[in-house]
Amino acid sequence: MTAKCLCKSVPDAEMRKINKGLPESETIDYLSDFFRVFGDSTRLRILYFLSRHEFCVADLAILTGMQQSAVSHQLKILRLHRLVRSRRDGTTIYYALDDLHVQKVFDIALEHVKESFK
Amino acid sequence: MTAKCLCKSVPDAEMRKINKGLPESETIDYLSDFFRVFGDSTRLRILYFLSRHEFCVADLAILTGMQQSAVSHQLKILRLHRLVRSRRDGTTIYYALDDLHVQKVFDIALEHVKESFK
DNA sequence: GCGATATATGAACACATATTCATATATAAG
DNA sequence: CTTATATATGAATATGTGTTCATATATCGC
Numbered sequence: 060m061t062a063k064c065l066c067k068s069v070p071d072a073e074m075r076k077i078n079k080g081l082p083e084s085e086t087i088d089y090l091s092d093f094f095r096v097f098g099d100s101t102r103l104r105i106l107y108f109l110s111r112h113e114f115c116v117a118d119l120a121i122l123t124g125m126q127q128s129a130v131s132h133q134l135k136i137l138r139l140h141r142l143v144r145s146r147r148d149g150t151t152i153y154y155a156l157d158d159l160h161v162q163k164v165f166d167i168a169l170e171h172v173k174e175s176f177k
Numbered sequence: 178m179t180a181k182c183l184c185k186s187v188p189d190a191e192m193r194k195i196n197k198g199l200p201e202s203e204t205i206d207y208l209s210d211f212f213r214v215f216g217d218s219t220r221l222r223i224l225y226f227l228s229r230h231e232f233c234v235a236d237l238a239i240l241t242g243m244q245q246s247a248v249s250h251q252l253k254i255l256r257l258h259r260l261v262r263s264r265r266d267g268t269t270i271y272y273a274l275d276d277l278h279v280q281k282v283f284d285i286a287l288e289h290v291k292e293s294f295k
Numbered sequence: 296g297c298g299a300t301a302t303a304t305g306a307a308c309a310c311a312t313a314t315t316c317a318t319a320t321a322t323a324a325g
Numbered sequence: 326c327t328t329a330t331a332t333a334t335g336a337a338t339a340t341g342t343g344t345t346c347a348t349a350t351a352t353c354g355c
Contacts, residue, residue: 098213
């Protein structure tokens with residue numbers, strides 16, 4: 060892959076600099092995975108509820124209106140991406156947010172939504 | 178769907194408050210759509226390049242190592258979500274970022290990546 | 296008008312993913 | 326040990342999505 064600009068609109072030196080600045084593919088993949096987790100309405104609702112209080116799986120099923128199994132599957136994804144953590148109390152397992160950035164990500168996305176609706 | 182907590186860990190009043198605070202489904206869907214756009218490595222690379230300079234489609238194809246058609250399809254998605262805009266100059270069409278939040282979203286995601294790698 | 300070039304688009308395909316159903320696991324109470 | 330309850334998990338299915346290929350559209354120069 061050459062870094063030469065076909066359109067001649069960008070100087071070669073600038074072109075190489077930009078091309079070099081691209082994060083390595085491992086980072087890009089990690090980032091896209093991270094965003095994809097937020098790209099599902101069920102997971103977003105779960106994250107919202109957990110941003111307000113810890114909840115057990117059954118409660119999250121009621122709150123989201125999903126089946127327990129569906130919630131459990133999604134919680135696993137959130138756990139693997141370290142966005143939530145769980146603690147056991149008897150047979151009940153409580154989930155809570157485990158990432159400081161979740162709230163920030165929410166806020167900025169909401170800003171975007173507001174802008175787009177103008 | 179009742180708002181009563183099965184686990185009795187959350188007072189009913191608090192439960193109702195949290196349930197009421199959930200953004201309406203239209204907003205949730207809009208948010209998840211927004212995040213899903215970032216959830217693809219090709220689109221992320223395109224957004225990175227456009228965050229540095231405007232580029233024509235052919236250049237983006239070279240930079241990303243993808244076919245022109247693939248890039249064009251992804252640009253359409255980015256356009257529909259108002260993350261990029263385009264201007265025509267003869268037969269060439271230049272794309273540029275069209276959202277102030279893109280950079281912010283990138284930054285926070287990168288923070289998350291750094292934290293997770295600790 | 297014609298040909299050349301840049302981009303866009305539709306169909307087809309392969310692959311990913313969210314949900315459901317049935318069932319397994321784990322803990323507690325008796 | 327048995328039963329009941331909460332959660333997790335595997336298989337199946339339906340739906341969504343990214344890429345490729347072929348082709349259409351749009352603009353420019355002649």
